[in-house]
Amino acid sequence: METLDIILCSAILGILLVAFRKRGQSDDDTIPTVSSFLPWIGRAIEYGSNSFEYLLKCEAQYGPAFKLHLAGRKFIVFCNEEGINDTLKDTSRAFTTYTSHRQLLDALGGVKQDAGVLMHDRLFPVISRAFSTADGVASLAPSFNKTIYSLLSSLEQNISGSSDVHLLHFVGENFYSATSKVVFGSGFPTDTYSDYYTVDNHFVLLMSPIPFTGRAVKRARDRLVRAIEDYIQRSWKNSRLEGASAMATEMYQKIRGRRLSPSDEAGVILTVMWGLHSNVINTSYWLFAYVLADTPSFLRVREEIDSTLRTRFNGDINEFLSSSSASHNLPLLDSAIKETLRFVILMHSLREAQKDTTISFGEGQTAVIREGDLVLLYPGAASRTFRSGRELDRFCVDRYLPNEKTSNEGSSGIQPPFWGFGSGTRMCKGKYLALHELRVFFVTCVYLFDMKLVDENGSAVQGPLPPTDPRSLGAARPSKSMFLRMSRRLK
Numbered sequence: 317m318e319t320l321d322i323i324l325c326s327a328i329l330g331i332l333l334v335a336f337r338k339r340g341q342s343d344d345d346t347i348p349t350v351s352s353f354l355p356w357i358g359r360a361i362e363y364g365s366n367s368f369e370y371l372l373k374c375e376a377q378y379g380p381a382f383k384l385h386l387a388g389r390k391f392i393v394f395c396n397e398e399g400i401n402d403t404l405k406d407t408s409r410a411f412t413t414y415t416s417h418r419q420l421l422d423a424l425g426g427v428k429q430d431a432g433v434l435m436h437d438r439l440f441p442v443i444s445r446a447f448s449t450a451d452g453v454a455s456l457a458p459s460f461n462k463t464i465y466s467l468l469s470s471l472e473q474n475i476s477g478s479s480d481v482h483l484l485h486f487v488g489e490n491f492y493s494a495t496s497k498v499v500f501g502s503g504f505p506t507d508t509y510s511d512y513y514t515v516d517n518h519f520v521l522l523m524s525p526i527p528f529t530g531r532a533v534k535r536a537r538d539r540l541v542r543a544i545e546d547y548i549q550r551s552w553k554n555s556r557l558e559g560a561s562a563m564a565t566e567m568y569q570k571i572r573g574r575r576l577s578p579s580d581e582a583g584v585i586l587t588v589m590w591g592l593h594s595n596v597i598n599t600s601y602w603l604f605a606y607v608l609a610d611t612p613s614f615l616r617v618r619e620e621i622d623s624t625l626r627t628r629f630n631g632d633i634n635e636f637l638s639s640s641s642a643s644h645n646l647p648l649l650d651s652a653i654k655e656t657l658r659f660v661i662l663m664h665s666l667r668e669a670q671k672d673t674t675i676s677f678g679e680g681q682t683a684v685i686r687e688g689d690l691v692l693l694y695p696g697a698a699s700r701t702f703r704s705g706r707e708l709d710r711f712c713v714d715r716y717l718p719n720e721k722t723s724n725e726g727s728s729g730i731q732p733p734f735w736g737f738g739s740g741t742r743m744c745k746g747k748y749l750a751l752h753e754l755r756v757f758f759v760t761c762v763y764l765f766d767m768k769l770v771d772e773n774g775s776a777v778q779g780p781l782p783p784t785d786p787r788s789l790g791a792a793r794p795s796k797s798m799f800l801r802m803s804r805r806l807k
């Protein structure tokens with residue numbers, strides 16, 4: 317086994333060990349158990365080396381619901397629509413995400429004091445009020461649009477001929493800079509992007525309890541925490557974060573009320589900030605990759621954008637940027653975003669059962685969940701095997717067009733369920749902000765640039781994309797660098 321694999325397996329074991337010390341109570345026999353020869357460790361090594369593929373294999377062998385033993389804990393995995401919906405829509409408050417969020421604060425933010433309750437009960441409602449409705453987003457949208465346009469048009473002016481840019485960093489730096497400024501004000505140190513990227517890309521290593529693993533990531537995390545601490549010190553004046561959005565100030569007032577140490581305060585902000593950026597950046601990366609790797613799809617999306625700008629906004633990008641999100645009306649682009657999310661958000665965070673309950677997973681079948689069990693949802697598997705089998709592995713740009721049959725050959729008009737932003741009480745609190753940002757960024761790029769997807773040798777990338785990084789947790793990460801070949805678009 318390669319060193320990296322050993323480190324990764326250790327990291328995964330570490331996560332499981334540190335996060336979930338309690339054992340589930342007793343087994344029941346309603347659903348199959350994945351066999352294992354290793355006591356206690358169970359299937360942690362296979363799971364740790366490529367969780368997505370391993371769970372798909374288990375699903376093919378054991379069906380849509382199965383028990384899996386990993387590092388001393390029993391996991392119940394659901395891979396079909398009914399099991400996932402029944403868990404997400406649970407109204408009996410049988411499940412909590414508290415443990416995994418507390419672990420995230422610890423690993424990602426380096427927060428020493430217990431800030432889980434602060435995060436769940438005080439900060440999520442603030443984020444939800446600000447970003448989970450179209451009206452909430454309307455207050456931040458104009459300054460986000462202006463900042464993105466100014467960043468991208470200055471890049472456009474500096475391009476002569478064509479230029480290859482690293483796709484992930486192109487997307488990452490622009491979103492990091494624009495969103496941080498809009499939410500935290502122009503005093504926020506956006507030159508911290510490379511540390512942010514290191515943390516996001518390797519955060520699984522931050523969770524390892526083994527000394528000396530992930531030292532570079534921990535250093536990047538600690539530098540980020542210090543930069544945020546400095547920012548707070550400079551910006552906190554007259555009970556406000558100077559220049560920041562009302563939402564950021566309200567959030568910081570709640571954090572301050574908890575009397576945490578300055579570095580824990582900064583760690584909580586870092587964790588929220590990661591939530592603000594990580595899925596948006598990774599989704600945007602894949603949106604460009606999937607759409608550009610299929611020229612007919614790209615031409616259709618571009619035509620929709622061009623004709624919308626022409627007919628609704630007099631061909632003026634500034635009119636588009638100053639209009640409300642609700643008036644954008646880009647159904648094909650929205651379908652492309654949803655289809656991208658079907659591939660990106662493969663797994664939802666764990667649920668821990670805080671009491672015994674039962675989950676139905678179709679055809680009269682039920683699974684008994686015991687207090688202390690961990691439930692893992694795998695929508696990535698469910699939406700690929702949905703009804704008709706494996707052909708749903710292909711990206712289909714118009715799959716989620718409302719009320720229309722999809723036209724791409726092979727898609728057969730199948731619309732699998734959509735869980736890109738989760739569902740039920742724990743549904744994403746930043747959904748409208750995320751959708752707004754993804755749309756505006758893509759439209760502005762299409763307006764300003766001619767774009768082509770190329771690999772590290774400069775050859776065009778068409779057709780299936782390289783596989784995702786097996787170390788990904790949550791959202792899929794790329795396994796190989798891809799580049800955008802950009803030139804000014806003649807208008």
Ligand code: HEM
Pocket residue numbers: 413440443447588591592593595596599657661664665666735736737738739741742743744745746747749750751
């Ligand atoms: C494309 C971007 C995004 C995607 C795909 C996404 C996806 C998700 C998903 C799937 C969940 C549910 C996880 C679960 O069931 O346990 C979630 C939860 C959450 N998201 Fe997002 N998210 C995105 C952007 C954002 C943004 C910009 C914010 C703003 C800070 C945000 C804040 C949250 C919060 C606070 C929760 C936890 C909700 C709770 O547990 O009550 N998300 N997100």
